[in-house]
Structure formats: structure tokens, C-alpha cells
Amino acid sequence: MDKQEGLIPxxxxxxxxxxxxxxxxxxxxxxxxxxxxxxxxSRTHDxxxxxxxxxxxxxxxxxxxxxTSKKTELKLTNVAxxxxxxxxxxxxxxxxxxxxxxxxREDPRRAELIARRPATVDAVAEWVKESGRHGQGGQQNGxxxxxxxxxxxxxxTGFPSSTFPEIAANAALVLIAVACSLLDxxxxxxxxxxxxxxxxxxxxxxTRIQTRKRx
Numbered sequence: 001m002d003k004q005e006g007l008i009p010x011x012x013x014x015x016x017x018x019x020x021x022x023x024x025x026x027x028x029x030x031x032x033x034x035x036x037x038x039x040x041x042s043r044t045h046d047x048x049x050x051x052x053x054x055x056x057x058x059x060x061x062x063x064x065x066x067x068t069s070k071k072t073e074l075k076l077t078n079v080a081x082x083x084x085x086x087x088x089x090x091x092x093x094x095x096x097x098x099x100x101x102x103x104x105r106e107d108p109r110r111a112e113l114i115a116r117r118p119a120t121v122d123a124v125a126e127w128v129k130e131s132g133r134h135g136q137g138g139q140q141n142g143x144x145x146x147x148x149x150x151x152x153x154x155x156x157t158g159f160p161s162s163t164f165p166e167i168a169a170n171a172a173l174v175l176i177a178v179a180c181s182l183l184d185x186x187x188x189x190x191x192x193x194x195x196x197x198x199x200x201x202x203x204x205x206x207t208r209i210q211t212r213k214r215x
Contacts, residue, residue: 014063
């Protein structure tokens, strides 16, 4: 342990984590998506919103706990990752049950959204509208699909009214995929740090040994 570092290292910097920022965006997007496309009184509505919230909350709680328990940090980060995986399946089910296409990894719209780096739910909604206006919402594997959706104006929820469930769901899936990738790297780094430095008990033991040597 670094002699200059205290017994409890710096922690609770979760707001600066890219994984937290993206998970929070996924949560905001999911709340709007569910309010627009999922029956509010349904179990699915609550489950999707709660899964998205769990992703955010567990990243924050893990970061807060990291000062005294790297094991807890690792566990809660993994819970966040699992919650986002659950949410991913819900979005995929939404598309499958409505016979809407799930964009493949080579779909250029995925790269376009990632390159846009939206920071807010309004930015995501704007991208969804632009994609729909450009006639991209009905394409899959390079073939145009005739749209049967209306073109009503955007309502207060932020996503285009009535209109682009395919684009909105796939956009959410793109954001979830990036968030999960970030969390996978975060988990690997946390596991390596835990293996190298141990947890609070090990730090406490080293601190006691160093204190005895100085006295």
C-alpha cells in the first residue's frame, strides 16, 4: 500500500464515470420509452424502469462502498451490469413481439448514434426524429421496409409521437450495449485491483504493520 495513501482511499467519484453517465442516460431514455410505448399499468413497464434504475443506482452504491469494501464494489458493479442485461432482453422482446427488426451489428445507424455521443435524452430523441425523417427507420439489411407509421408531431414526452418504436428501441439497445461494454471493462479493472491489493481487511493489516514499525 502506498504510504502516502490513507487507510480509506479516495472513492465516491461515480458521477465522473462514463459507465454511470451512460447508465443514467439509458434510465432517462427508458422512462420516456416506457411512458410512450408500454402500458403504464403493466408489469413490463415497471420492470423495465426498475432495471434501468438499478443499473444507475448500483454503480453509484458500488463507488460509494469502494473505500471500505472492494468486494462490495465489485458485487454491486456486477449487479448493475446484470440489470442492464435484463433491460436489453426487455427491449429485444419488445421488438420481437411486434415483428419489428432488431438492428444487426453492421447496421450503420448504430455507428451513427455512437458517433453522435448524445448526452441527454432530448439529444437521443432528436436523433430518433432525424433518423425517421431521413427514411432510415424502415430499413433492415439494406432493404427498404414500407412504413405504416403516422407522422404526428412530437409530444411532451420527447420521442416522436406514435411513430418510431423500432428506432427508439434499437437506439436504447445501442446505448445499453455501450454501457455494458464499459461496465465489463470496469469489472475487469476492479477484479484486477482486488486481486493485487486485496480489500479493506488487507489494507487495515498493512496499516497496522507499518504503524508498529514506526513506533
